[in-house]
């Protein structure tokens with residue numbers, strides 16, 4: 080695990096963009112994307128480099144880490160809509176290069192299994208961008224998720240629904256379930272960049288990096304991965320030894 084500590088969110092975004100850029104320059108790149116607030120400055124930095132001609136995303140396919148169950152793709156808070164708004168539109172990635180499970184599928188369990196197969200069929204993820212939840216979740220793999228899990232339907236904890244309610248009119252509108260890549264699925268990405276900013280992430284980040292490998296902190300599974308870069312600002316890093 081490489082742990083890079085930067086002074087602030089803007090520096091985190093530049094360092095994360097530096098980590099992703101070499102892979103984007105390949106003729107083709109399967110880029111795994113998290114939604115949420117943490118990667119947004121990185122997406123903006125990648126978009127800035129695209130606008131200046133430094134980077135070109137024509138060979139990039141993006142793959143969602145997770146998707147709410149019960150929201151149609153065109154719902155403004157679906158992760159498909161979110162990644163378009165936060166990233167793909169700005170770098171000219173067309174919608175048919177955005178891959179993700181359909182949270183509105185009739186059988187979300189079959190949809191989850193199908194997405195897992197799809198990730199294998201396309202040759203896997205070259206670089207996966209992750210955030211981390213206050214409870215150590217990655218994707219929607221909440222504490223006590225199996226470290227060997229594949230893409231599956233997960234039940235969101237109350238804390239995660241509360242945290243995500245800022246994107247909805249009311250907490251009751253936040254879906255209770257999501258389709259998420261499992262911890263084993265995420266671990267198959269060839270490289271992983273985890274972004275953590277702000278003091279609310281400090282204890283989860285310390286548990287992920289320095290705690291025991293444990294389902295209590297799902298992100299600790301990354302300790303086993305050979306190519307993980309964790310990029311944190313000083314506030315998120317404040318509980319590290």
Ligand code: F6R
Nearest residue numbers: 113114115116117210211212218
């Ligand atoms: C989002 C996702 C989540 C978030 C995490 C942190 O696709 O899978 O695991 O990365 O909840 O969210 P933010 O960055 O909003 O604090």
